[in-house]
Amino acid sequence: PFSGLSARKPDALLALIALHEADRRPGKIDVGVGVYRDETDRTPVMRAVKAAEVRLADEQPTKAYLGADGDVQYTALLSDVVFGSHRQEPRRFGLQTPGGTGALRLGAELIAHAAPDTRVWLGAPTWPNHAPIFEEARLKTATHPYFDMASGGIAFDAMIDALGDAAPGDVLLLHGCCHNPTGTQFTLAQWRELANLCNVRGLVPFVDLAYQGLGDGLEEDAAGVRQLLEAVPGALLAYSCDKNFGLYRERVGALWVQASAPGLTELVRGNLLALARSLWSMPPDHGAAIVRTILEDSALVMQWRDELDAMRARINAVRKALAAQHPALDAIAGQRGLFSLLPVDADAVASMRDSHGIYMPANARLNLAGLNARNLVAFAEALRPHIPA
Numbered sequence: 001p002f003s004g005l006s007a008r009k010p011d012a013l014l015a016l017i018a019l020h021e022a023d024r025r026p027g028k029i030d031v032g033v034g035v036y037r038d039e040t041d042r043t044p045v046m047r048a049v050k051a052a053e054v055r056l057a058d059e060q061p062t063k064a065y066l067g068a069d070g071d072v073q074y075t076a077l078l079s080d081v082v083f084g085s086h087r088q089e090p091r092r093f094g095l096q097t098p099g100g101t102g103a104l105r106l107g108a109e110l111i112a113h114a115a116p117d118t119r120v121w122l123g124a125p126t127w128p129n130h131a132p133i134f135e136e137a138r139l140k141t142a143t144h145p146y147f148d149m150a151s152g153g154i155a156f157d158a159m160i161d162a163l164g165d166a167a168p169g170d171v172l173l174l175h176g177c178c179h180n181p182t183g184t185q186f187t188l189a190q191w192r193e194l195a196n197l198c199n200v201r202g203l204v205p206f207v208d209l210a211y212q213g214l215g216d217g218l219e220e221d222a223a224g225v226r227q228l229l230e231a232v233p234g235a236l237l238a239y240s241c242d243k244n245f246g247l248y249r250e251r252v253g254a255l256w257v258q259a260s261a262p263g264l265t266e267l268v269r270g271n272l273l274a275l276a277r278s279l280w281s282m283p284p285d286h287g288a289a290i291v292r293t294i295l296e297d298s299a300l301v302m303q304w305r306d307e308l309d310a311m312r313a314r315i316n317a318v319r320k321a322l323a324a325q326h327p328a329l330d331a332i333a334g335q336r337g338l339f340s341l342l343p344v345d346a347d348a349v350a351s352m353r354d355s356h357g358i359y360m361p362a363n364a365r366l367n368l369a370g371l372n373a374r375n376l377v378a379f380a381e382a383l384r385p386h387i388p389a
């Protein structure tokens with residue numbers, strides 16, 4: 001029955017995890033998949049998460065089913081973190097999803113049901129899973145320029161120019177902060193301009209916020225998104241707790257959809273619940289229960305924020321240290337989040353893997369958290385011969 005299938009390539013980022021695992025060289029460096037690592041090259045479970053898990057193990061009264069919207073208290077408490085003083089918005093409905101990917105896919109399904117001919121605009125480059133998520137939901141995608149390698153910044157004018165071809169109702173995918181893979185972020189003035197563009201051209205922003213707190217701080221990293229949501233009628237926001245709570249494999253996310261009028265919220269809510277029910281029935285509970293347990297307790301919140309601050313400080317210190325190694329790496333100091341794109345090609349990436357056991361995706365996306373005091377100089381030395389003069 002399956003002979004009609006066509007072969008698919010394995011996901012390159014996930015394949016990298018196995019390749020690094022299989023390498024027996026002692027000095028190997030994993031700067032591939034987007035997972036935070038501390039100075040000792042480990043990804044420990046955050047202390048606030050451990051404390052919440054102990055509490056859950058002792059006190060959780062039941063494992064009985066929740067609804068298709070998952071843990072509603074989790075979503076309510078998380079919306080304080082995401083929206084701050086903008087949390088009361090009657091046009092908005094949010095629900096728990098399996099990771100940020102589940103949120104993106106559920107949002108894509110909602111769009112496909114509302115308007116099947118919608119085109120989704122993605123920047124070049126973007127997270128490699130963005131296009132498949134929308135295309136598997138039967139939506140068309142289009143690409144606009146995003147990154148200017150020469151300056152290490154956003155090609156904002158070229159982006160706005162290309163979006164001149166977008167049609168009313170098209171969706172514009174935006175990274176909320178800490179762009180994956182370039183580490184760039186919109187300024188507040190650029191967020192304002194994007195909101196204006198959406199309003200003038202009738203575009204619907206779909207924000208992917210997967211790194212809140214890893215850039216400049218929890219409030220700072222959400223400021224642009226909050227401003228945008230305030231300024232536009234309708235929008236979607238996919239959220240991930242993978243990185244800022246270190247919950248990766250637990251798959252903890254949320255989707256908020258802002259309808260253009262309060263009267264539409266109930267329609268949106270009903271559709272999201274029906275779609276979620278058919279996709280995963282209800283999201284897995286454990287990770288969201290951990291986040292809820294932390295957010296319910298001010299001492300655990302303080303501990304979580306301290307740990308997140310330390311993660312962010314370390315990443316930004318690595319950024320400075322690496323930028324100091326070569327003038328061509330200058331822009332890395334001002335970029336934010338786990339990733340930057342290195343100014344080298346796929347051959348250089350392959351050669352660094354073969355000769356030095358350095359694991360990066362072919363687009364030369366560097367996970368800064370894979371570097372530390374012991375391997376940073378070795379990494380820079382391995383990179384140096386590949387940087388164009």
Ligand code: LMR
Nearest residue numbers: 013032033034035127180
């Ligand atoms: C990454 O980009 O490395 C992470 O977001 C992990 C993933 O799911 O691809």
